[in-house]
Amino acid sequence: MPDTQTAPNPLFDLTGRRALVTGSSRGLGLAMARGLARAGATVVLNGRDPATLRTTAETLRTEGLNVEEAAFDVADEEAIRRTIPSLGPIDILVNNAGIHRRGPLTDLSTEDWDAVLRTNLTSAFLLGREVARGMIERRRGKIINTCSVMSEVARPTIANYAAAKGGLKMLTRAMAVEWGPHNIQVNGIGPGYMRTELNRPLVENPEFNQWICGRTPLRRWGDPEELAGTAVYLASPASDFITGQVIYVDGGILAAL
Ligand code: GCO
Numbered sequence: 001m002p003d004t005q006t007a008p009n010p011l012f013d014l015t016g017r018r019a020l021v022t023g024s025s026r027g028l029g030l031a032m033a034r035g036l037a038r039a040g041a042t043v044v045l046n047g048r049d050p051a052t053l054r055t056t057a058e059t060l061r062t063e064g065l066n067v068e069e070a071a072f073d074v075a076d077e078e079a080i081r082r083t084i085p086s087l088g089p090i091d092i093l094v095n096n097a098g099i100h101r102r103g104p105l106t107d108l109s110t111e112d113w114d115a116v117l118r119t120n121l122t123s124a125f126l127l128g129r130e131v132a133r134g135m136i137e138r139r140r141g142k143i144i145n146t147c148s149v150m151s152e153v154a155r156p157t158i159a160n161y162a163a164a165k166g167g168l169k170m171l172t173r174a175m176a177v178e179w180g181p182h183n184i185q186v187n188g189i190g191p192g193y194m195r196t197e198l199n200r201p202l203v204e205n206p207e208f209n210q211w212i213c214g215r216t217p218l219r220r221w222g223d224p225e226e227l228a229g230t231a232v233y234l235a236s237p238a239s240d241f242i243t244g245q246v247i248y249v250d251g252g253i254l255a256a257l
Pocket of ligand 1: 100102147148149150155158190191194198199
């Protein structure tokens with residue numbers, strides 16, 4: 001009789017699965033990558049800078065986790081076409097890479113608009129299209145798109161980001177509808193205000209910090225590690241009948257007026 005106290009719960013066991021997590025050198029992507037690896041997956045880390053990616057990979061390896069490295073720009077279609085086939089079968093794709101280029105809409109440059117849409121939205125299409133081909137052949141796959149509370153609401157100075165994250169919510173549903181017959185589940189994770197490098201200017205702004213904590217029912221910023229459980233859930237057999245959904249990990253901010 002197996003020792004049920006220590007055996008991983010098969011509902012959440014990712015042993016033998018290979019996951020690609022984009023933008024996983026740091027922040028939300030690193031937290032989700034660590035969670036998936038702790039659940040047994042071999043995780044392919046991604047970032048644009050090979051040196052930063054190597055440092056992160058070595059840290060996770062010292063924790064006894066199985067990780068590989070794939071440095072490429074998720075906005076670069078040719079790099080995607082070249083790299084994805086070399087990674088071996090990908091069972092779990094987490095489209096997490098994202099950037100911010102904040103500024104008033106009337107002053108927003110077309111370059112800043114295009115850069116955010118390409119990295120935060122188009123990349124999920126490019127990677128999803130490439131990775132789904134293998135998932136369709138194997139008749140099994142999990143795709144998780146990092147959406148945002150900005151998939152539902154907006155605030156001034158982030159129109160490009162909100163448009164991209166709103167689009168990513170609908171791309172999640174479109175992927176779910178199109179690839180569901182192939183037993184591929186596609187869902188989104190919608191972080192609330194999390195303590196990340198991208199948000200450091202906001203966390204360190206006393207007025208913004210007070211506003212966000214006041215608007216958030218749990219009265220605090222989230223920690224990136226608080227996304228890991230939802231990522232493992234959506235990557236595991238526990239969510240095999242869930243697709244086309246976005247789970248918000250937001251401290252309740254979307255529930256509040
Ligand atoms: C901002 C923040 C948000 C959060 C996150 C919320 O400028 O308002 O950076 O975009 O990072 O996306 O889900």
